[in-house]
Amino acid sequence: MRVKIILGLLFFCVLFLYSYGFAHKVNLFVFREGEKISGEGYFANGAPCMKCAIEVYTLKGKKIAQTTTDEKGRFEVRIKEKEPLLVRLIAGEGHLAEEKLEGSIEGASNDKTKENITKKESFDLQNKKDVENIKINNSKNVEIDREMLKGVVKEVLSEELGSFKENFLELKKDLNRVMFQDIIGGIGYIIGVLGLLAKLKARKEKA
Amino acid sequence: MHISEGVLSPPVLITGWGLTLIGLTIALKKLSHRKISEVAVLSSAFFIASLIHVPIGPSAAHLVLNGMVGILLGWNSFVAIFLGLLLQALFFQFGGFTTLGINTFNMAFPGVISYYLLKRFIRGENQKLSFISGFLAGFLSMLGAGFFTALSLYLTEKKFLILCETLIIAHIPIAVVEGLVTGFIVVYLLKIKPEVFKNEG
Numbered sequence: 001m002r003v004k005i006i007l008g009l010l011f012f013c014v015l016f017l018y019s020y021g022f023a024h025k026v027n028l029f030v031f032r033e034g035e036k037i038s039g040e041g042y043f044a045n046g047a048p049c050m051k052c053a054i055e056v057y058t059l060k061g062k063k064i065a066q067t068t069t070d071e072k073g074r075f076e077v078r079i080k081e082k083e084p085l086l087v088r089l090i091a092g093e094g095h096l097a098e099e100k101l102e103g104s105i106e107g108a109s110n111d112k113t114k115e116n117i118t119k120k121e122s123f124d125l126q127n128k129k130d131v132e133n134i135k136i137n138n139s140k141n142v143e144i145d146r147e148m149l150k151g152v153v154k155e156v157l158s159e160e161l162g163s164f165k166e167n168f169l170e171l172k173k174d175l176n177r178v179m180f181q182d183i184i185g186g187i188g189y190i191i192g193v194l195g196l197l198a199k200l201k202a203r204k205e206k207a
Numbered sequence: 208m209h210i211s212e213g214v215l216s217p218p219v220l221i222t223g224w225g226l227t228l229i230g231l232t233i234a235l236k237k238l239s240h241r242k243i244s245e246v247a248v249l250s251s252a253f254f255i256a257s258l259i260h261v262p263i264g265p266s267a268a269h270l271v272l273n274g275m276v277g278i279l280l281g282w283n284s285f286v287a288i289f290l291g292l293l294l295q296a297l298f299f300q301f302g303g304f305t306t307l308g309i310n311t312f313n314m315a316f317p318g319v320i321s322y323y324l325l326k327r328f329i330r331g332e333n334q335k336l337s338f339i340s341g342f343l344a345g346f347l348s349m350l351g352a353g354f355f356t357a358l359s360l361y362l363t364e365k366k367f368l369i370l371c372e373t374l375i376i377a378h379i380p381i382a383v384v385e386g387l388v389t390g391f392i393v394v395y396l397l398k399i400k401p402e403v404f405k406n407e408g
Contacts, residue, residue, distance in 0.1 A: 025299055025300050092373070092374070094209070094214045094215070094360055095209075095210075095214075096211040096213055097211070098213065178258060178299050182298045183255060183258070186251075186254050186294045186295070187254065187255075189294055190247055190250045190251050190294065191247050193290060194246055194250065194286075195243075195247070197238075197243055198244070199240075201238065201239065201240035201243065205239070
């Protein structure tokens with residue numbers, strides 16, 4: 001009797017030790033901001049994917065950066081490439097998640113912005129030839145101001161978008177969670193498919 | 208345990224599908240319509256059990272119940288596990304469709320081995336022996352599944368060797384849990400429905 005009680009307790013302890021979550025799909029959430037790629041890896045139950053390998057590839061398959069996630073499943077890498085990239089999260093045991101990133105907007109737009117400024121300068125100069133020298137100086141100032149403004153906007157946006165990113169990630173995690181109705185639906189499908197098989201088998205065995 | 212898409216090489220994937228199709232063919236030939244209700248119950252149990260996980264190091268292991276499925280269904284465990292994995296891939300994107308073949312084989316085949324090795328020791332009159340056989344079925348099937356998963360990864364890329372070792376070591380605690388669960392279920396089933404062990408798998 002004592003042995004049975006001990007075994008019973010052991011059984012419940014083992015079950016108690018289980019973290020009842022839903023696993024075995026690893027997800028990757030990734031953002032690209034200029035030269036920075038940041039993101040988070042997490043399992044389907046929202047648990048962080050800790051110390052998992054992160055690899056960044058070009059679309060041609062060249063590895064350009066690698067890092068590992070921290071205790072919260074987060075990571076950050078700096079890259080110089082402006083082209084579209086592929087970020088790979090390797091969680092071990094054959095678990096893998098990939099996310100494709102578009103080309104850097106900042107990198108691509110930098111040249112365009114400079115080009116636009118030059119166009120604007122020449123446009124202004126054509127219209128106001130009498131203040132040519134002043135305009136050039138002003139234009140230079142405008143360019144500097146633009147950069148400063150860009151920096152300030154970026155800083156404010158990054159603060160503002162921080163909470164948005166957090167919320168977006170939470171929402172994404174919720175969407176990835178296994179829902180009770182999915183489980184019930186799955187069991188329904190199993191019974192349905194095997195019910196159909198039973199009917200076919202029964203008909204065959206009768207014939 | 209569920210290998211994701213894009214990890215394995217095409218030859219491993221094709222071999223996996225080939226082996227699973229052989230297993231399914233044998234199973235469907237052996238399957239009688241009376242046995243199908245058991246397959247449905249065990250497939251559902253597998254479908255849910257795989258969703259319960261224990262975080263181990265950087266990864267996570269989960270209950271598979273392939274030992275229990277194997278010892279009760281024999282070759283029919285291919286049908287139960289294939290269906291469970293197919294629905295998990297469809298609903299939750301666990302594993303994937305290209306890896307469905309190899310994942311099914313990795314989990315179902317150790318169960319079939321347990322059926323042939325251990326089922327003969329499960330008898331109502333000897334509860335201790337039945338519990339030990341159930342425990343071993345759960346324990347060895349889980350380790351077997353870990354071994355086949357590791358082998359699949361190893362055959363794809365040799366550098367996976369360290370990962371494979373980690374994977375097998377990581378599965379020892381969960382295999383003990385799986386063994387205990389299977390042992391208790393076997394003893395319980397012997398008490399309430401002993402005929403489930405008399406049917407041919």
